[in-house]
Amino acid sequence: MKVLVINSGSSSLKYQLYDMSQEKVLAKGLCERIGIDGVLKHKAGDKEQYVVNHTMKDHNDAIKLVMDILVSKEHGVIDSVSEIEACGHRVAHGGEYFTQSAIIDDKCLEAITDCIALAPLHNPAAVMGIKACQNVMGKDVKQVAVFDTAFHQTMPEKAFFYPVPYEMYEKYKVRKYGFHGTSHRFVAQRAAAMLGKPLEELKLITCHLGNGSSIAAVDGGRCVDTTMGFTPLDGLIMGTRTGSLDPAIVTFIMEKEGYSPKEMNDFVNKRSGLLGISQLSSDLREVEEAANQGNHKAQIALDILCYQIKRYIGSYIAAMGGVDGIVFTAGIGENSATVRAKSLEGLEKLGIAIDPEKNQVRGKEVNITREGFPVQVMIIPTNEEWVIAKDTVNLVG
Ligand code: AMP
Numbered sequence: 237m238k239v240l241v242i243n244s245g246s247s248s249l250k251y252q253l254y255d256m257s258q259e260k261v262l263a264k265g266l267c268e269r270i271g272i273d274g275v276l277k278h279k280a281g282d283k284e285q286y287v288v289n290h291t292m293k294d295h296n297d298a299i300k301l302v303m304d305i306l307v308s309k310e311h312g313v314i315d316s317v318s319e320i321e322a323c324g325h326r327v328a329h330g331g332e333y334f335t336q337s338a339i340i341d342d343k344c345l346e347a348i349t350d351c352i353a354l355a356p357l358h359n360p361a362a363v364m365g366i367k368a369c370q371n372v373m374g375k376d377v378k379q380v381a382v383f384d385t386a387f388h389q390t391m392p393e394k395a396f397f398y399p400v401p402y403e404m405y406e407k408y409k410v411r412k413y414g415f416h417g418t419s420h421r422f423v424a425q426r427a428a429a430m431l432g433k434p435l436e437e438l439k440l441i442t443c444h445l446g447n448g449s450s451i452a453a454v455d456g457g458r459c460v461d462t463t464m465g466f467t468p469l470d471g472l473i474m475g476t477r478t479g480s481l482d483p484a485i486v487t488f489i490m491e492k493e494g495y496s497p498k499e500m501n502d503f504v505n506k507r508s509g510l511l512g513i514s515q516l517s518s519d520l521r522e523v524e525e526a527a528n529q530g531n532h533k534a535q536i537a538l539d540i541l542c543y544q545i546k547r548y549i550g551s552y553i554a555a556m557g558g559v560d561g562i563v564f565t566a567g568i569g570e571n572s573a574t575v576r577a578k579s580l581e582g583l584e585k586l587g588i589a590i591d592p593e594k595n596q597v598r599g600k601e602v603n604i605t606r607e608g609f610p611v612q613v614m615i616i617p618t619n620e621e622w623v624i625a626k627d628t629v630n631l632v633g
Contacts, residue, residue, distance in 0.1 A: 237632075238262070238319050239625045240302075243326040244365025246357070247271055249298045253306060253313060253320070254625040261621075262313040263306060267298040274298075278305050286311050295361075295368035303372060322378045323369045324628035326418070326620065328358035330383030331409060337386065337627040340366055340379040348381060354409065354466075380628040387417030390458040395555075398466070412470070414462035416444045416566075419618040420452040423563045426616045428457075430603060431561060439556045441549055444618065445575065446566035447475040447518065451545065453552035461555055463548055469505060472548070473540050475518030478508040513537040520568050520575070542578035549579070553586060561612040562588065570599045570617050580613065587611045 237257060243250040252264040265278035274292035279285045286305075292298045303317050314320070325340070331354055333347040340348075345366065352359045366379055396412040397405065404410040420442045427442075428435035435457040443451045449472040452462040463471025463479075473479045481504070490500050511518035514537040516526055526534035553559045563569075564576050573595045580588055589606040590613050597604070597615065605613050 237321050237629055238314065239628050240320050240323045240369075241326075241621045241624045241628075242323060242365050242369060243621075244295060244361040244368075246361045249295060249302070249365060251302050252621045252625070254622075256625060256629050263311075265302070265305070267292055267301065270295060270298050274301075276301055276305065278311055280311050280313050283311070295364040296371055299365075299368040299372040317373070320373065320377060322380060322628050322632040323373065324380045324382055324624035325362060325366050325369070326624055327362040327381045327383050328385075328415070329355035329413065330381070330385045330389075331413070332389065334381070334383045334386045335389040337380055337382040337624075337631060339631050340381050344381060354413070378628075378632045380624075380631050382418055382624040382627050384415045384417050385413045387421045388412075388414030388452070388459045388462050391461060395461040410466055412462070412465040414450065414452070414459065415464045415468045416448070416450045416452075417459070418620045418623045419444045419565060420450075420454065420459065420462070422620065422623045423565045423616045423618055424452075424454045424457065426601065427561050427563050427612075427614055430601065430614055430616070431612055433560075438560045439558050440561045440563060441552050441559055442563045442565065443545060443549075443569050443579075444566045445472075445541075445545070445564065445568035445572075448477070449474050449479075449541075449566070449568070451548045451552065453555050455556045461552060472544050473513075473537070474509045475520075476506045476509045476511045478504045478512075479544065510537045510541070513540065520572060524572065524574055538574070538578075542575055542581075545575070545579035546581075546583070549583075549588075550586075559586075559588075559611055561614060563614050563616050565616050565618040570615055573597075576604070576613075576615070584609070588613065 239254045239256055241252045247270045249267040253262045255262050263280040268275045270292045274290050276290055277285055277287050290301055305311050306314055327348055329351040331351040338344050349363055369379055423442050424440050427440055428438055440454040442454055448468055450462055450464040453460045469477050471479050510523050514523050514534040516534055517523055523534045523537050527538045568575055576595055580590055587610040589609045590604045591606040594604040599617050601616050603614050
């Protein structure tokens with residue numbers, strides 16, 4: 237069965253075509269600058285990347301172009317579009333409607349559209365991508381939605397309520413939702429496989445550390461808490477996002493700097509985090525390098541990140557009454573030996589220590605626990621597209 241995985245942004249569209257019978261990616265690519273002019277970057281198997289300028293006035297045009305390239309003589313990987321049996325879409329927000337992935341029908345699309353109020357930057361793009369696939373591929377090709385929030389819907393009320401008046405939840409659905417759920421679910425399942433134990437018997441802490449970062453407490457396969465909140469701004473310091481703040485700082489800075497709500501939103505989302513503190517870069521590689529060369533602000537940024545990871549790990553051990561495994565994933569989690577080492581430094585009394593030599597790996601699935609320590613620390617590369625493809629097959633059958 238061939239499945240197309242789609243991740244739509246407001247002016248971009250990423251795609252991967254899977255052959256699920258061989259568990260293989262046949263081709264992948266990216267449409268950029270949709271609605272502006274249009275660039276397609278396409279890679280088929282081991283062939284060189286093919287880049288072409290092509291006008292795409294909307295997501296319909298982008299999907300049409302993807303279909304054309306997938307069947308083209310020179311760059312294609314299939315003979316006919318009809319070989320694609322289903323499409324899986326990444327959808328940022330499923331609100332309280334979705335606790336798992338779902339086949340997209342009118343009711344489902346209505347619910348995703350309803351969640352635009354909660355994810356005004358992300359859900360409109362998902363809706364555009366879904367509608368474009370329905371238009372271009374026809375109603376016979378099943379569409380499936382996989383939500384970043386769904387995995388976290390198992391959180392108990394004490395974890396997801398914010399202490400603001402209850403009517404804010406009733407009127408506007410203000411609560412913690414959590415994000416990166418597809419990634420947390422995937423690495424938790426992989427961790428259980430690596431440890432050779434049923435997921436239901438494990439207490440895991442999964443650290444998805446990338447440009448956006450979140451940590452989840454996964455008890456018996458169910459998420460019981462996570463660091464991102466009502467939006468993906470909450471929790472850890474990120475590339476350009478603040479993470480958690482004393483909320484009074486927001487109004488204080490708005491008054492002092494004369495910022496509008498929109499300007500303040502940009503300030504906390506785009507000008508803060510590692511970039512804001514280091515005054516150098518949102519990219520951890522550059523921050524690490526500068527810190528190594530004695531740049532004090534870069535060192536503070538790196539230290540904040542590692543200290544916060546440690547604090548959340550500690551709090552999730554308390555929340556779950558113990559931990560069997562800690563997982564590091566995504567760009568930073570998979571690649572930065574420094575962040576992994578510093579985040580877990582000094583936790584020997586909690587049964588946590590990593591082997592400095594085993595820790596010197598990048599992007600590989602590996603157990604890096606120091607011998608004799610009970611808590612298993614693992615690096616597990618995430619693969620959200622794979623989960624979307626797998627969920628699609630499972631739902632479509
Ligand atoms: P992601 O959002 O998952 O693509 O992760 C992006 C982040 O991973 C950026 O902050 C990168 O600097 C970081 N990253 C990627 N490779 C490395 C590396 N080798 N060492 C440290 N950080 C890395």
